[in-house]
Amino acid sequence: MTPTPATAAMLAIGDELLSGRTKDRNIAHLAEVLTVAGIDLKEVRIVGDEPHIIADTLNTLRRSYDYVFTSGGIGPTHDDITADAVGAAFGLAVGEHPEALRRLAENYAARGMEFTEARRRMARTPEGADLIDNPVSVAPGFRLDNVFVMAGVPAVFQAMLGQVIETLPAGQAIGSTAFACPYGEGDIGDPLRLLAKEHPAVVIGSYPKFDGASYSTEIVIRSRDRAALDAAAEAVKTMLAELGRDHPAPAL
Template sequence: MANPTAAMLVIGDEILSGRTRDSNMHHLARKLSEAGIDLREVRFVPDEAEAIIAALNALRHAYDHVFTSGGIGPTHDDITADAVAAAFGVPIDVREDARAILAEHYARNGIEMNAARLRMARIPEGATLIENPVSAAPGFSLGNVHVMAGVPAVFEAMVASLLPRLTGGAPLTSASVDIPRPEGDIAGPLAALAAEFPQLSIGSYPYIREGRFGANVVIRGSDAEAVEAARARLIEMFPGEAR
């Protein structure tokens, strides 16, 4: 049976402007690979409701899971929760269990629970909360959409809270082979290898070292024995060179 599929929707003007470097995609891709969920697509959209809704509706109908990051904080431009509710056509309001989590957290730390912070307790109807052990404000899952914070430490904690609830498949394994030749020299053999192992993903990543061209070939798949067989076959194709 094929692994579940996933997409990621990264939300935020600060990402698209280059002011903030996104690290959440890298973290999520690694964790999903370990869980046996195949990340197939990543989109970046600004803090605009129409853009978020359109992307979300496209992705949630195309993949088994959609993971979002960004836009669930206390400020006026944190509109992700409202956009998700609109995409699903459900109401959104302050939810008592989310409010209680925030109230306890702020009381314990001597922080006022003001109107801005209360915005983070607004949850679409029918959603399930995602625990946030870092700063308390929860994310949520609605249908196959999982909504999480953009701050990397919080996003990573939410991913750790969420993934045990999801059903994955076979974790991906990988092997790499270094071939000190230009890609033009290895393209034909790689095509033959891909035809021989159609169940695997085979990618070539070129480099230049000390003025010489070469490529790292990465072989990925859920069948560890097939990955190893393909690695051995590739080394056979370039005896004395590939390693």
């Protein structure tokens, strides 16, 4: 028996993601990191800079999944309201975290820059939060219970996540094997459906690719059970060989 993996959700925060001004780059990165760590990302939500919506959404997610990762809204400007929204979600007061304040003050002093009121905002966390280091630009994220609050700037998000992930118990990583298939999903759909029924311990995905003229497909099989994965891989190879006899590969 493979143990049940831990589950996770992501909450990406920011009006700019919903207006199309900024293309999110953190969701796919988190998805990849969690997959390697053996943690199942079950759901992602993107919401705007509205404190009550952030708090309500966070409460739903943190009660539904083992871990919640947030991105965005922890900078120094008026639209950076994530710390307050997280505090509201947990019913905790938000104030300046002494260690965060120390790091920020030291950083700006070393750089000869004024430690403005705006910059002090980046030291604010809900009571009892543990800091997440920011090796890129100092201003920390924080952890509260099962919620990890991180920056939206991708370089910072990635650096923070890299530290966080090492603190979480590693699950049994999912193994996967990919097959390039020169046929469209319409050709492989029927045999693939049978194959999926015969290999219930394996998740079989098929991803159409369209080059503007014709479809091909990438077939990906995934499982935490190595033997089941190997058996399904053999079955896919057999299926593709049989399809090859029925459908000669298109001439170039």
